[in-house]
Amino acid sequence: MNNGYFSYPMPANEPVLQYAPGSPERAALKKALAELKKKQIDVPMYIGSKLVKTGNKLPMNPPHEINHTLGYFHVGEEKHVRLAIDAALRAKEAWSNMSWESRAHIFLKAADLLATKYRPYINACTMLGQSKNAYQAEIDSACELIDFLRFNVYFLTEIYKQQPISSPGMHNRTEWRSLEGFVLAVTPFNFTAIAGNLPSSAAMCGNVVVWKPANSQVYSAQMIMRVFREAGLPDGVINLIYVDGPSVGNVCFSHPDFAGVHFTGSTGVFNHMWKTIGENIPRYKGYPRIVGETGGKDFVLAHKSADVDALVTALSRGAFEYQGQKCSAASRAYIPSNIAEEVKEKLIAQIKTMKMGSVEDFSNFVNAVIDEKSFDKIKGYIDNLKGDRKAKILVGGRCDKTEGYFIEPTVIEAKDPRYITMCEEIFGPVLTLHVYDADRYEEILEVIDSTSPYALTGAVLSQDRAAIELASNKLRHSAGNFYINDKPTGAVVGQQPFGGGRASGTNDKAGSMINLYRWLSARTVKETFNPPTDYKYPFLQEA
CATH class of the missing domain: 3.40.309.10 (Aldehyde Dehydrogenase; Chain A, domain 2)
Structure with missing residues (x-):
């Protein structure tokens, strides 16, 4: 039984470590880099409770050292997309009905793990896999991802608090439901934080997710997934697959339970997605949410x-x-x-x-x-x-x-x-x-x-x-x-919600409440305490 209204106040932005010579964070990061480079990892897909290995493997090579191999990831095909959707839908009822404080604590714990135990590892994965220097990795894969998780908990709490007024003799309330079906998250290579935020922001709202990262970002994506699982994310809530884009689209965009797509990538790909979804509207149970951040000049x-x-x-x-x-x-x-x-x-x-x-x-x-x-x-x-x-x-x-x-x-x-x-x-x-x-x-x-x-x-x-x-x-x-009077980069969660218009996307502003509304569906409930027992209104009476 829920016997309290739990408060999640606005967090502070995660402090950015500087990695100066002699600093403990520099030593820890150097150690993590050396540790990761010594071994080759075998990365499965995460579908429900299963770690799926297909045997069809692609190497992960640092862009700055192409002759070194960090490991291999197992490539899937259309059947794995269907398996991921099935696993997501099986997990949906329990996940969407889980109390908000329990869902919130999973992602707050993930943020804490990233800020402490996994900080050098998520940064080292981003540095090696995506060729980012220490500072660029720190502001991205550590600080921004931590901020997304913590601020989204706060933002969602504030949304849940928004309730209608009630007249005498009745009570009105709004339930902020998850979407009906599954959400597809398609994430880019360039920001580990985006890769973590796109599936988790939808999941935080009670949705279940099929997550397809860019192949060139799998090395850090698998680390994010490991953190989510250690934080207690139930099996099937987020399913991580490595399948080519056309195959993912063929399966997801033709599925009746497709509820939305959370996308960051090229304008051309997003335009094609939108067209395909539009053509398939009669297939779906509802109108899918289409959220995308695309190109820029x-x-x-x-x-x-x-x-x-x-x-x-x-x-x-x-x-x-x-x-x-x-x-x-x-x-x-x-x-x-x-x-x-x-x-x-x-x-x-x-x-x-x-x-x-x-x-x-x-x-x-x-x-x-x-x-x-x-x-x-x-x-x-x-x-x-x-x-x-x-x-x-x-x-x-x-x-x-x-x-x-x-x-x-x-x-x-x-x-x-x-x-x-x-x-x-x-x-x-x-x-x-x-x-x-x-x-x-x-x-x-x-x-x-x-x-x-x-x-x-x-x-x-x-x-x-x-x-x-x-x-x-x-x-x-x-x-x-x-x-x-500043450069046009470096948006900070909670400070500069990020997104653009025209051919740059739907401007649904990651790092704000605006984005989270897209993964919710409101239900208004009116309860009348003393219902009328006669259809006649006073105006019908004779003078």
């Missing part, structure tokens, strides 16, 4: 009053942290003519100090891009600049995949603000800047707003308040996360 706009050093740092960090493989990464910059030469000079100088190499060398700011396909795509953009009079490389441009998929931080200057690298998503360490007439600020706002179909993040740097206000208004729909 994120901008940095400098006004003629911008602080040069702040601008250069925003560009360096915003464009080249994690090799530009963030949906929010600065990809196009608009620099006013009055400060352009100073900005270029200082930006080039900063980039030349950036070391590139293995994640195990903590002095490296830049590591490898995720895989050969990504490497070849980015290199193609760089190679196409040769002989092109419309643009030139200011710094970087060298690419080498002998030992790992290394691409130098590259800055391109484009004469045309609609040059191809100003418009298309590259998803790598490539920043294109355009110098505009410092006295034509309002005109460049129009260019920024109309250049890209995406609208994820953007930044304006200025010391002129009127210029900031003008940009905020003119670029209102150009970015779902808008930054003033």
Whole structure:
């Protein structure tokens, strides 16, 4: 029997450890890296209570050290998708009926495990498997994932508290139900936190989940699953499978119990999902929830009053942290003519100090891009600049995949603000800047707003308040996360809920209540204490 209303106050954001020389966290992380590299692991799929091994295995290789093998994961096929759905649906009734405090404590315990026992391991998995340096892994796989788990418990508690008013003689209440069916979570390679949040946020609301991570993120995904299981997550609530996208879609999107998809990935894939779901609407018990965060072509706009050093740092960090493989990464910059030469000079100088190499060398700011396909795509953009009079490389441009998929931080200057690298998503360490007439600020706002179909993040740097206000208004729909005098990356859970519009997704704001509403279905219940016993209203009486 539930004899209390349990309170989950707003948490504080998880402190970011700095991994300075001599610090205990640095020693623990170095130890975890060495430990993980010494052994090859055999990663099963997690379907219900079973650890499924198919024998069809793919290797996991660090992008920065492609000749080393961290282990292998077992690849599934369509039948494993069906098995995962069946396992989820079997678990659904018990899970959705479990008391909120019991569900909440599973995820709070998972957060605590990540903050303590598993912190060096989740970071080391992310560093080795996804080629992130220590700091980028810390803010992602430790801090952000911990924050997602803790803040979502708080947000969901606040949602459950929202109740209607009641008139005399009756009582109204709202039940925040889980969706009817299962949720598909499709997660990307670039953020371990996203990989953990997409399935867990839906599950926290009482839903059951089929989780398909990117193949290049399985190494850290399996660690997340191990943490969830140790925290007490019942079998079948989240089912982790490694099956190709088309096979997952064929099974899930044709299933009558499909209730929704929680997705982060490319715009093209999301568009195809939406079309397929739409065509299959008659199959489903209800209208599925479709939540997606997709691409970006994120901008940095400098006004003629911008602080040069702040601008250069925003560009360096915003464009080249994690090799530009963030949906929010600065990809196009608009620099006013009055400060352009100073900005270029200082930006080039900063980039030349950036070391590139293995994640195990903590002095490296830049590591490898995720895989050969990504490497070849980015290199193609760089190679196409040769002989092109419309643009030139200011710094970087060298690419080498002998030992790992290394691409130098590259800055391109484009004469045309609609040059191809100003418009298309590259998803790598490539920043294109355009110098505009410092006295034509309002005109460049129009260019920024109309250049890209995406609208994820953007930044304006200025010391002129009127210029900031003008940009905020003119670029209102150009970015779902808008930054003033800062880089366009680094959203923090509870502080800057994340998501964009236009071709960047449904803007359902991970890290806020907005996202959780999508995984709930309200039922209003009215109870009348003294029901009427006659159909006649007073107005029917004779005068």
